[in-house]
Each structure stands twice: as structure tokens, then as C-alpha cells.
Amino acid sequence: xxxxxxxxxxxxxxxxxxxxxxxxxxxxxxxxxxxxxxxxxxxxxxxxxxxxxxxxxxxxxxxxxxxxxxxxxxxxxxxxxxxxxxxxxxxxxxxxxxxxxxxxxxxxxxxxxxxxxxxxxxx
Amino acid sequence: xxxxxxxxxxxxxxxxxxxxxxxxxxxxxxxxxxxxxxxxxxxxxxxxxxxxxxxxxxxxxxxxxxxxxxxxxxxxxxxxxxxxxxxxxxxxxxxxxxxxxxxxxxx
Numbered sequence: 152x153x154x155x156x157x158x159x160x161x162x163x164x165x166x167x168x169x170x171x172x173x174x175x176x177x178x179x180x181x182x183x184x185x186x187x188x189x190x191x192x193x194x195x196x197x198x199x200x201x202x203x204x205x206x207x208x209x210x211x212x213x214x215x216x217x218x219x220x221x222x223x224x225x226x227x228x229x230x231x232x233x234x235x236x237x238x239x240x241x242x243x244x245x246x247x248x249x250x251x252x253x254x255x256x257x258x259x260x261x262x263x264x265x266x267x268x269x270x271x272x273x274x
Numbered sequence: 275x276x277x278x279x280x281x282x283x284x285x286x287x288x289x290x291x292x293x294x295x296x297x298x299x300x301x302x303x304x305x306x307x308x309x310x311x312x313x314x315x316x317x318x319x320x321x322x323x324x325x326x327x328x329x330x331x332x333x334x335x336x337x338x339x340x341x342x343x344x345x346x347x348x349x350x351x352x353x354x355x356x357x358x359x360x361x362x363x364x365x366x367x368x369x370x371x372x373x374x375x376x377x378x379x380x381x
Contacts, residue, residue: 198371212370246317248317252306258305258306259323259327260329260363261310261363262329264318
């Protein structure tokens with residue numbers, strides 16, 4: 152079974168840092184772009200960042216650019232999100248997801264998702 | 275700034291109804307459009323990609339269409355399992371945008 156399992160969420164003060172992890176299983180991790188998507192309570196999902204199969208290409212949403220860093224360890228089938236300078240508006244459930252496609256040539260959506268990990272930024 | 279608007283934001287319908295959800299772009303786009311279903315406390319689930327291609331395992335009562343600035347998701351005959359929130363998603367030039375969502379409620 153293709154599976155993604157996130158961890159690392161929690162309560163953090165404004166200005167603090169947190170590192171999220173996502174472990175993949177059941178598929179060949181190195182074949183896919185991987186992405187982080189977050190969803191604040193009662194809101195639509197918001198794309199956060201994506202990383203290419205070899206880790207050399209990374210893209211970020213405007214709201215996290217310069218504060219968050221996406222990375223991956225293909226030897227460990229793992230995806231990471233380092234979040235610095237956290238703000239109250241970063242409070243959300245964070246999902247990792249697999250992207251199906253060969254960007255930018257074609258894109259078939261996010262076809263495997265984790266269960267999410269909750270990040271709360273509050274004093 | 276490009277943005278996407280979904281309508282309606284809430285839809286009340288009965289089992290067996292035909293349901294249509296619309297996603298409009300603020301300008302014409304040529305990117306890749308997908309649709310997701312989300313139930314409370316769960317991750318979104320991919321239903322349709324490339325505007326009209328059904329993801330494996332998704333019932334054929336779901337369909338997608340559109341071009342230019344307007345795209346639609348249609349459920350031909352609403353089933354009890356379909357009451358959920360639906361989101362459109364656009365991929366264009368290394369950026370992804372989700373629509374605001376449409377909640378399909380029981381009438």
C-alpha cells in the first residue's frame with residue numbers, strides 16, 4: 152500500500168521553528184516530485200512547497216518563501232519541511248503529498264496524501 | 275495576481291440529484307486542472323486530473339470539463355458518500371492554487 156506518514160507537528164511560539172517529517176512507503180520515492188500542503192481550520196488547502204525527485208529543484212508559495220525550506224532524503228524515503236520565523240497564520244494541518252507528473256511538462260495532481268500533522272503557533 | 279473562484283460555496287442537494295460545481299479563473303489559463311474531494315478530518319482525495327481524466331478507482335458518476343477561464347465538476351447522480359467539500363486545483367508554472375471550496379450538503 153502506498154503510504155505517507157507525517158510527524159513533527161506541535162505547539163510553538165511565534166518566531167519559533169519546527170521541522171516536519173514525512174516517511175513514504177509502498178512506492179518508489181525517487182520517481183516523484185513531493186509537496187507540502189497546509190490547511191488552516193475552515194479554509195481551503197494552500198500549497199506550501201514542492202521538491203523535484205533529485206532535490207535540486209524547489210518551489211515555494213509566496214507566504215512561506217524565505218522562511219520555510221523543503222528537503223528530501225531519498226536514501227530514507229523521507230521528505231522534510233523546516234519552518235522558521237513561524238507566525239500565527241502558519242497554524243494549520245500540514246500534509247505531505249505525492250505529485251503525479253513530470254513538471255512543467257504535465258501534471259496529474261496530488262494522488263497520495265498523508266494523514267496530516269497539526270502545527271499551532273501561539274504564545 | 276491570478277486567483278480562482280469556486281461556486282457555489284455551499285450546495286444543498288438530495289440523493290440522486292445532478293450536481294455541478296464551477297471553478298473560474300480571473301484570467302484564461304492553460305495549466306493543469308484537478309478536482310479533489312475532502313471529508314471532515316481527512317486529507318483531500320484526488321478525483322479528476324488534466325481537467326477531465328478520472329483518477330483510478332473514482333466512480334464514473336464524477337466528470338470534469340472546461341477550458342479557458344471556466345471549469346466544471348459534475349456528479350451525475352449524487353450518492354450518500356458524496357456529501358463532502360470539493361476543491362479545484364490549478365498547476366501552472368511551478369505554482370499550485372486551490373479554489374475556495376464547495377460544500378455539498380444534504381437537502
